[in-house]
Amino acid sequence: MATVSRRRFLELVGAAGGSTAVYRAASALGLMAAPGAMPLADLQPLQGAKRKVLILGAGIGGLTAAYELRKVGYECKILESSHRAGGRNLTLRHGDIVDELGQQQVCRFDDNEDLYLNAGAARIPPDHTLLMSYCRALGVELQLWNNDNRNAYYQDDNAFGGKPVRQRQYIADTRGFMSELLAKSVSAASLDAPISEVDTQRLLELAKAFGDLNDSHLYAGSSRGGYKRGSFVLHGEHHEPFDFSELMNASFWRWAMHFNESSDQAGTMLTAKGGMDHIVKGFMRHVGDAVHLNAWVKGVELTDRGVRVSYIENGERKTEEADYVLNSIPTHLLLGLRHNFPKDYVEALAKPKRGELFKMGLQASKRFWEEDRIYGGISWTSQPITQIWYPNHGFHSEKGILLAAYTFFPGAGAYFTSMTPEERFQAVVQQGAKIHPGWEQYIENGVSVAWHRMNHMMGCSAEWTGDDVEKHFKRLQRPAGRHYLIGDQITYHTGWQEGAMRSAHLAMADINQRVQAELRGDATHA
Amino acid sequence: MAWLRRGLTISSLLSLGLAALFATAAGPVDVADARFSFCITCHGANAQGNPGVAAPRLGGLPAWHIDNQLKAFQAGWRGTAKGDEHGDVMRTMALALANDEAVRDAAAWAAALNAPAPAATLLGGDPTAGKALYAPCAACHGAEGQGQEALGAPPLAGQNDWYLETQLEHYLAGRRGFDPADSRGQQMRALAGTVSTPQQRRDLLAYLATLSTKAP
Ligand SMILES: Cc1cc2nc3c(=O)[nH]c(=O)nc-3n(C[C@H](O)[C@H](O)[C@H](O)COP(=O)(O)OP(=O)(O)OC[C@H]3O[C@@H](n4cnc5c(N)ncnc54)[C@H](O)[C@@H]3O)c2cc1C
Numbered sequence: 001m002a003t004v005s006r007r008r009f010l011e012l013v014g015a016a017g018g019s020t021a022v023y024r025a026a027s028a029l030g031l032m033a034a035p036g037a038m039p040l041a042d043l044q045p046l047q048g049a050k051r052k053v054l055i056l057g058a059g060i061g062g063l064t065a066a067y068e069l070r071k072v073g074y075e076c077k078i079l080e081s082s083h084r085a086g087g088r089n090l091t092l093r094h095g096d097i098v099d100e101l102g103q104q105q106v107c108r109f110d111d112n113e114d115l116y117l118n119a120g121a122a123r124i125p126p127d128h129t130l131l132m133s134y135c136r137a138l139g140v141e142l143q144l145w146n147n148d149n150r151n152a153y154y155q156d157d158n159a160f161g162g163k164p165v166r167q168r169q170y171i172a173d174t175r176g177f178m179s180e181l182l183a184k185s186v187s188a189a190s191l192d193a194p195i196s197e198v199d200t201q202r203l204l205e206l207a208k209a210f211g212d213l214n215d216s217h218l219y220a221g222s223s224r225g226g227y228k229r230g231s232f233v234l235h236g237e238h239h240e241p242f243d244f245s246e247l248m249n250a251s252f253w254r255w256a257m258h259f260n261e262s263s264d265q266a267g268t269m270l271t272a273k274g275g276m277d278h279i280v281k282g283f284m285r286h287v288g289d290a291v292h293l294n295a296w297v298k299g300v301e302l303t304d305r306g307v308r309v310s311y312i313e314n315g316e317r318k319t320e321e322a323d324y325v326l327n328s329i330p331t332h333l334l335l336g337l338r339h340n341f342p343k344d345y346v347e348a349l350a351k352p353k354r355g356e357l358f359k360m361g362l363q364a365s366k367r368f369w370e371e372d373r374i375y376g377g378i379s380w381t382s383q384p385i386t387q388i389w390y391p392n393h394g395f396h397s398e399k400g401i402l403l404a405a406y407t408f409f410p411g412a413g414a415y416f417t418s419m420t421p422e423e424r425f426q427a428v429v430q431q432g433a434k435i436h437p438g439w440e441q442y443i444e445n446g447v448s449v450a451w452h453r454m455n456h457m458m459g460c461s462a463e464w465t466g467d468d469v470e471k472h473f474k475r476l477q478r479p480a481g482r483h484y485l486i487g488d489q490i491t492y493h494t495g496w497q498e499g500a501m502r503s504a505h506l507a508m509a510d511i512n513q514r515v516q517a518e519l520r521g522d523a524t525h526a
Numbered sequence: 527m528a529w530l531r532r533g534l535t536i537s538s539l540l541s542l543g544l545a546a547l548f549a550t551a552a553g554p555v556d557v558a559d560a561r562f563s564f565c566i567t568c569h570g571a572n573a574q575g576n577p578g579v580a581a582p583r584l585g586g587l588p589a590w591h592i593d594n595q596l597k598a599f600q601a602g603w604r605g606t607a608k609g610d611e612h613g614d615v616m617r618t619m620a621l622a623l624a625n626d627e628a629v630r631d632a633a634a635w636a637a638a639l640n641a642p643a644p645a646a647t648l649l650g651g652d653p654t655a656g657k658a659l660y661a662p663c664a665a666c667h668g669a670e671g672q673g674q675e676a677l678g679a680p681p682l683a684g685q686n687d688w689y690l691e692t693q694l695e696h697y698l699a700g701r702r703g704f705d706p707a708d709s710r711g712q713q714m715r716a717l718a719g720t721v722s723t724p725q726q727r728r729d730l731l732a733y734l735a736t737l738s739t740k741a742p
Contacts, residue, residue, distance in 0.1 A: 101564060102618035298557070298571040312558045333567070336576030350577060418614045453615065455567060458579050 040130070041508035046073035049519055053511075054079065054309050054320060056300075057328035058291050059087025060121075061486045061500035063283035064134070065326045066290050068508055076287070077320070079311050081296035082456045085284060087328070088120035089497065091275035092361065092447055099455040105421050108445040109363050114394040115401050117361030118276045119449040120460075121497050122389075122403075123147060123269045128498035130505070131279075138282030141273040146392055148260045148267035149377020155435045156382040159250035160242070164379070164435045167257075169225035172212065173241045174253055176219030179211020187217065256380040264496060271392065279497070296456075297329065299338035302481035310338070324511050326504065328487040330354075331476075332459055345480045348472035352489060354459025356413030360385075360405040360428045360448040367391075367400045368442055383431040384412040404428050404446070417450040424448045461488070461495035477506065484511070561628075562635045565619070574641035575686040580612040582689035585641025588673060591680040592633035594710070596620045600629075603708035607701035612692070643684045643738050648691060650725075651732025659721055659730045671737040678710045683737035690734065694718050694727050 051074050055062045058080035066076045078085075082099060094111040097104060098119075109115040123145045124131055135142055150168035186203050207213060212222035221241045223231075230236040247253070260267045272278040284291065292313060299310035307325040311318055327334070331349045341349070369390050376392040389403035405428045407413050416424050425446045433439055451460035464473050476490045484507035491499030557566065566573055568581040575583035584592060597620075598604045605617030623629050660671075663682075668674055671683030682690060696702035703715030721727045 101567065102622040296563075312563070315558050315560060317558065332578030333576070335578035336566075336568070336570035336574075336581075338571050354579070414611055418611070418618075453618070455564065458568065 041068065041505045041512055043068060043072045043508060043512050044516055046515070046519075049073075049515075049522075050075065051324070051515055052077075052306075052322045053324045053326060054307070054322040055326045055328075056297050056309070057081075057087060057487070058085035058293075059328050059487065059500060060089055060279070060283075060497045061328040061488070061504045062087075062326065063280065063287060064501045065486065065504040065508060066287040067283055068504070070287060070290065076290050077322075078287070078291045079295040079297050079309065079313075080291060080293050083293055085288075085291055085293065086277055086280040088451070088457070088460055089276055089280050090118070090120040090449070091277035092117045092119050092449075093275070098447060098449055100450060100453045101455050101458075102453070103420060105447055107447045109361075109401060109447070110399065112399070113274060114391075114397060115363060115399060116275045117359070117401050117403065117447060118271070119359050119361070119447075120451075121276050123271050124497070125264050125266050125269050127264070128496065130501045131498045134282070134501065135272070135279065138279065138285075140278045140282050142270045143273045143393060145269040145271040146267075146376030147265060147269050147378065149374060149390070151373050151375075152377045152388075152390070153379040153435050154250065154252045154256070154381070155379070156250040156252065157434075158382065159246050162434065164381075165242075166226055167252075167380075169239055169242070170247065170250070170252055171257060172222045172225035173219075174247050174257070176211040176213065176222060176241065177244050177247070179207040179213055180217065180219040182211075183207040183213060183217035251382055252380065259380075264493060273393070297337065300325065300327065300334075300483060301338070301340050302483055307481065307483050323482060323515075325483045326486050326507050327483060328485075328489075328500070330457060330459060330487070331462060331485075331489055333456070334485075341480050341483070344475055348475040351468040351472045352462035352464050352494075354452065355408070355461035355463055355495070356410060356417060356450075356452045357460050358405065358407045358413050358416040358448070358450050358452075359403060360416070360424060360446055362402050362404040362428065362432075362446045363444045364400050364402055364439070364442040365398075365444050366442045367395075367397070368439065369400075369402075369436065370395060372436075379435050381431070381435060383434065384415050385428055385431045386412060388432060388435060399444075402432075404432050405448075413450075413452065416448070417452045421446075421448055462490075463494070477503075479507070479510065557639060559635055562632050565632065565636060568615075568619075569636075570641070572641040573636050573639040575644055575689065577647070577686065577688055579615075580689075580692070581616070582686050583641055583644055583684065584636040585639030586643070586684055587637055587681060588675065589630075589633040589637035590675050591673065591678075592636050593629060594678060596623065596629045596633060598708065598711065601705075601707070603705045603711055604702055607696075607704060609699070610696065610701045613696070613701070644686045646687055646732070646735035646738070648687045648728060648731055648735075651728035651730070651735075653729070653732040653736050655726075656729035656731065656733025659726055660733050662717070662720055663730075671734055679714075682734050685734075685738075687731045687735055687738075690731055691727055694721060698722060 053069055053074050053076050055065050055076060055078040058078045062078050063085065066078055069076050092098065092107045093116045094107060094109050096107040098107065126132065150166070150171065152167055153164035154167050154170050155162070155164040183204055186200055186207065204217065208217060211219055212224055214220050219241060221238050223236065223238045225239050227236045228239050259265060295311050295313040297309060297311045301308040303321070306321055306323045308319060308321045309325060331352055332354050335349050374390050375395055376390050379388040380386065384407060385405035386409070387406045389406065391400045394400060405416065407416060419427065428446065429440055429443055451457055473490065476485050486503040486507050488494045488496055488499035488503065490503050493499050557563065557572065568576060568579045569584050570576040570581070573583065573585035575581060595604070599617045599620035605613030623632055666674060666677045666679035667682050671681060673679055673681035693702065697715045697718035700715070703711030706712065721730050
């Protein structure tokens, strides 16, 4: 009997049902990952019944919830304590206020729509399908995001005399040396049994291709690492390989070199054209009238029939009851509110640690990096600033905004957080000068965002570790009475907008079920 | 850089429209007092303390103690030692208070907030052993842990146990009470030596927790 190969099977399905069918079938066969297979809330319209939902926090999670719930007839109100909507989706432009506790700043970038800094969310992997679908629905224009630029630098105080090296050169050499070692061990026939002769031959070819070895399977430098002279009309001469021990002295290979292969990262990603806050603006066009700014929630009380929320809006105390509450207030701040949550819930709220991310943007009077052949992408360094991002838009225009520091390692975050804005500026400019000597002359001003001290935030990207995930995290994904915690803080991928959206859908799916059951009950009792 | 912090804060608070910064405090204390409501972002909705950001209870503490400590932060007696990250956070906030008058008003405001006394959170302490350890402390902090203004010794009953534990660790490690000009802190630092082991501190705090239930 002729067996149908998987591939042939998919071709047949494709002929019958088009590419969506292929996709579904492939997912069913386990051939393709179905990113975020969690069911989306399939909300049923209320059809005249009344349900009121209070949403706490106008970040991406809260806005997603209001957008969906309003469409099917729920009455929604969003209470947001800060002066703006968006939460950790924050794009800074000329004149914007950075509401850091105790030391506020005003962004002094020129008044020019191209000069902005995404101080929170900045990039989107195409696998974040829900976020993608909202960009589509809200008309948010996307552009490519270069997350991996081999022309950008790597700089390490412990290697190459502290001088920056092009990533292409570092990576080519590291791969070359590794491949040479692999080739040697294959030739030594030290690989036994399960690998056939054919396979051994192929492995050698792989080593050669992976590391660009010469015909003797040795690494003698590669054009992949760039040319020291020539290449177009003159004979191209590539660099001599670095000393192997220097490559190892640098810490690039430990992590940053493979950064783009981490979960949720990729070499090529996307971002919202003109600033990530266009997603917030898109939502606000639909639900802006439901958003109350400067409305600071102080208490959350579970009652028999719903939830009572007390808050201060522009100095005035208010209380309001709702059938359901969706709450995106960071857990560490939620703990400080008045509440009557059950004990296991409170215990779980206390578990996640606060992330301490820091970003600093600098305005440059001239796009000197483009003259140095860098268009978008990231340079890495072992210094506290960790990274420099080059803008992915406005190529060859006059000025540009560099993200001149982005730190997420615990120590580095605290290092910048405890400084004044002026001290941060000095430190960042000084460190960056090791990668771009003399760049000081082009730096005009800067703005820094230490998320650990941002008003109404006091930290970012909840960190769940060890047993807490199994024991407590899952508790917070379930409601307490009619109170639902939402936000990226209760997802497995904290620190991504997709998580904020999916958490809102998780809560809405449950609310939908409860409401439908209530309505069926109402009907039978009537 | 203190001038920078202050300058930015005042001008931008105004531009945010959050505050009538120089409004006089008349009538009963209001949580929503726009001059100070930022304190409760960290210290909890009623200034009852929030372990989530390591900020202690203020509501119900005497104004003189709050005043003393705000000035200690401003002077760099607290929040400047290496490893005192939470103190550093608070120091930035204290520096945002422009002058002694603002400090005094903030202290009066916080002290008058009605915060419930906290429940015990630390485990493994023996209150009986703690009672004996507390005997020398009572001379200054009072038999009921109620504090004594004349000595500048704050109430300990009614404070979050996790906070007192960190503070004792700070004194022992020299992160608080290290500056010769800080006479109160230096005095207390010397006394922390009587509870030098973690178990002694847990015992002591278990005893203080029994006093807390009686605290106002
Ligand atoms: C530096 C940084 C880089 C990031 N990079 C990316 C990225 O590249 N791509 C990506 O997709 N994501 C990224 N993220 C993550 C993304 O920004 C978040 O996952 C997302 O914005 C979280 O949305 P949320 O609704 O869960 O919470 P938040 O945005 O935190 O919203 C919570 C809201 O609650 C409000 N609030 C707090 N207290 C109260 C109160 N008492 N009463 C009323 N309201 C209150 C806050 O003001 C805030 O608006 C990044 C985040 C940071 C900080």
